[in-house]
Amino acid sequence: MHIQKKDKFIVNKPKEHCAIFGVTCNDLGFSVTKYLYQGLIALQHRGQESTGISISTPGGKIYTYKRNGLVPKVLNNKILSKYWGNVGIGHNRYATTGATGYKSTDYMQPFHFNNNEIEFSIAFNGTIANFDEIKKNMNELGRVFITDTDTEVMAQLIGSIALGTEDWPEVLKIASKLLDGSYSLILMTSKGDIYAMRDPLGFKPLCIGELKDSKKNLYFVASESCAIDVVGGILLRDVKPGEIVHLSHQKDIHSEIILKSNRTALCQFEFVYFSRPDSIIDGVSVAEVRFRLGINLAKNDPILKNPEIKENAIVVPVPDSGRSVAVGYAKEAGLPYIEGLMKNRYVHRTFIMPGQEKRKIAVREKLNPIKSIVQGKDVILLDDSIVRGTTTQQIIALLKEKGGAKRVHLRISCPPIISPCYMGIDFPTKEELIAGRLQILYGEQYLEEIQKRIGSDTILYQTIDDLTDAIGKNKNQLCLACLTGEYPLKSIQKLAEMESSIIKSRS
Numbered sequence: 349m350h351i352q353k354k355d356k357f358i359v360n361k362p363k364e365h366c367a368i369f370g371v372t373c374n375d376l377g378f379s380v381t382k383y384l385y386q387g388l389i390a391l392q393h394r395g396q397e398s399t400g401i402s403i404s405t406p407g408g409k410i411y412t413y414k415r416n417g418l419v420p421k422v423l424n425n426k427i428l429s430k431y432w433g434n435v436g437i438g439h440n441r442y443a444t445t446g447a448t449g450y451k452s453t454d455y456m457q458p459f460h461f462n463n464n465e466i467e468f469s470i471a472f473n474g475t476i477a478n479f480d481e482i483k484k485n486m487n488e489l490g491r492v493f494i495t496d497t498d499t500e501v502m503a504q505l506i507g508s509i510a511l512g513t514e515d516w517p518e519v520l521k522i523a524s525k526l527l528d529g530s531y532s533l534i535l536m537t538s539k540g541d542i543y544a545m546r547d548p549l550g551f552k553p554l555c556i557g558e559l560k561d562s563k564k565n566l567y568f569v570a571s572e573s574c575a576i577d578v579v580g581g582i583l584l585r586d587v588k589p590g591e592i593v594h595l596s597h598q599k600d601i602h603s604e605i606i607l608k609s610n611r612t613a614l615c616q617f618e619f620v621y622f623s624r625p626d627s628i629i630d631g632v633s634v635a636e637v638r639f640r641l642g643i644n645l646a647k648n649d650p651i652l653k654n655p656e657i658k659e660n661a662i663v664v665p666v667p668d669s670g671r672s673v674a675v676g677y678a679k680e681a682g683l684p685y686i687e688g689l690m691k692n693r694y695v696h697r698t699f700i701m702p703g704q705e706k707r708k709i710a711v712r713e714k715l716n717p718i719k720s721i722v723q724g725k726d727v728i729l730l731d732d733s734i735v736r737g738t739t740t741q742q743i744i745a746l747l748k749e750k751g752g753a754k755r756v757h758l759r760i761s762c763p764p765i766i767s768p769c770y771m772g773i774d775f776p777t778k779e780e781l782i783a784g785r786l787q788i789l790y791g792e793q794y795l796e797e798i799q800k801r802i803g804s805d806t807i808l809y810q811t812i813d814d815l816t817d818a819i820g821k822n823k824n825q826l827c828l829a830c831l832t833g834e835y836p837l838k839s840i841q842k843l844a845e846m847e848s849s850i851i852k853s854r855s
C-alpha cells in the first residue's frame with residue numbers, strides 16, 4: 349500500500365507493509381470473525397499500525413470495522429460479537445508514523461467500496477507503481493478520491509470496470525492488465541464470494557487452505573501459511589503468479605490463470621527476514637532457508653581456517669533477526685551458539701537522534717551485551733541484513749566497549765543491499781543504504797569500507813548465488829532487485845537509474 353510518508357523513526361530493517369487474510373464458510377449460521385482474529389494475529393509481524401475486517405452477511409450486506417492498533421486491541425470481544433457473518437476478509441497495515449492521513453480510517457484497509465450500484469471490499473499487500481497515472485486518468489473522467497493511496501485507486505478502478513457486470517474474474521482480469529506493480533489482493537463481494545489474486549510476477553506471497561469437519565467447510569486465503577496453521581486449517585497450495593482463485597461458500601475452489609509471464613519475481617526478503625519461519629512460501633520452508641543461509645556462510649568463512657580464532661570463537665545472533673541463521677552457522681562451523689546480547693522486548697523502534705552519542709543511548713536501551721559470555725572472545729555476530737549500518741555499528745561498539753569482546757566478526761545472511769525497493773517495502777533511499785552509497789563511492793573496495801565504518805574486525809556477506817541456492821529457486825523466479833539494482837518492472841528500472849545518477853553527480 350502506497351502512503352505518502354514523513355519519517356520520524358529510523359527504519360533499521362526494511363518493513364513489509366501489509367498482511368491479508370480471508371475466510372468463507374458454507375454454514376450460513378456460522379460467524380467467521382473468530383478466524384479473522386486468529387489469522388490476523390498470526391500475521392501481525394507484517395503490519396502493526398492498524399487492523400481492519402469486512403464481514404459479508406447472508407443478507408447481502410458488507411460491514412467494515414478498522415482502527416489503529418494491534419489486532420487484540422482493535423478486534424476486542426465487543427467487536428468480535430458485533431460483526432457477524434459467514435464470509436470475511438481482514439488486513440493488518442504497516443505505515444510510517446507521520447504518514448499523511450495516518451489516523452484516518454479512510455487510509456486503513458479493507459477498503460469498502462459502495463456506490464449504490466456496486467458494493468465490495470478489498471484488502472491488498474503491495475504497491476501500484478502506476479497509480480498516479482491511473483488516478484489522473486480517472487480524475488479526468490470525473491472520479492473523486494478521498495485519499496492519496498493506491499488502495500483507493502485500485503478500488504475505484506475495479507469499481508468502474510465492474511459497473512453493469514457480475515463477472516468478477518473478467519473484472520479483475522481487465523484491472524490486472526492496467527495495474528503495474530506488486531500486489532496480492534483479496535476482494536469480497538456483497539454476495540459473499542472471495543476472489544484472491546496475485547500479480548503476474550508473484551512478488552508477494554499468497555496461499556489458500558481449508559478446514560473441513562462433519563458440519564461445515566471453510567476455505568482460507570492468507571499472506572502466509574502460518575495463519576492457516578493457526579486457525580487449524582490445512583495448507584492447500586499457493587495462489588500462482590497471475591492467478592485468480594474464487595473461494596465460494598456455496599461451491600468449491602475455482603481458479604483461473606489470467607496473466608502469464610515468462611518469469612516470476614517472488615521477493616527474496618520474504619525468506620531472509622519478513623516471513624515467519626513457520627511459513628511455507630511457494631513450496632519452500634522459510635525456517636529451512638534461514639538454516640541453509642547460516643550453513644553457507646560458515647562454509648565460505650575464512651576465519652574458521654584460523655585455529656587461533658576458531659578456538660576462541662562463539663556464535664552470537666543479533667536478537668531476534670539473526671537467530672535462525674546463527675543456528676545453521678554454528679552447526680556447520682562446529683562452534684557453540686550463545687545468546688550474548690540481551691534484548692529489551694518493550695522497545696520497538698529506534699528514534700532518529702542526531703549525534704553519535706544519542707544514537708548509542710538509543711541502541712543501549714534496546715540491547716545489552718552479556719559480559720560474562722562475550723568478554724575476551726572472538727564473537728562471530730550473525731544478522732540477517734545491514735540497511736543503514738548505524739545500528740550494526742552501535743551493536744559492535746557495545747560488544748567491544750561494554751562486553752569486552754576481543755574481536756567481532758560480522759556475518760550477514762543477506763547479500764549487500766545496494767538499491768531501494770520500489771515494490772511496496774519501506775526502504776531507505778540508495779544514498780541512505782550503506783552498501784548502496786559506498787559501492788558508488790568506492791567501487792570494488794566497498795566491502796572493506798563498510799567494515800571500517802561499522803568497526804567490525806572482519807565482515808562476510810552471503811553471495812547472491814548462495815542465497816538463491818538456499819531458497820532453491822533460480823534468479824528468474826525471484827526478485828533480487830535490492831541486491832542487484834536490476835528491477836523486474838521496467839517502469840521502476842528507470843526510477844532506480846535516475847537515483848544512482850543523482851548520487852554520482854553529487855559525489
Ligand code: SF4
Binds near residue numbers: 362828
Ligand atoms: S527489491 Fe528487494 S525487498 Fe523489494 S521486492 Fe525486490 S527483493 Fe523484495
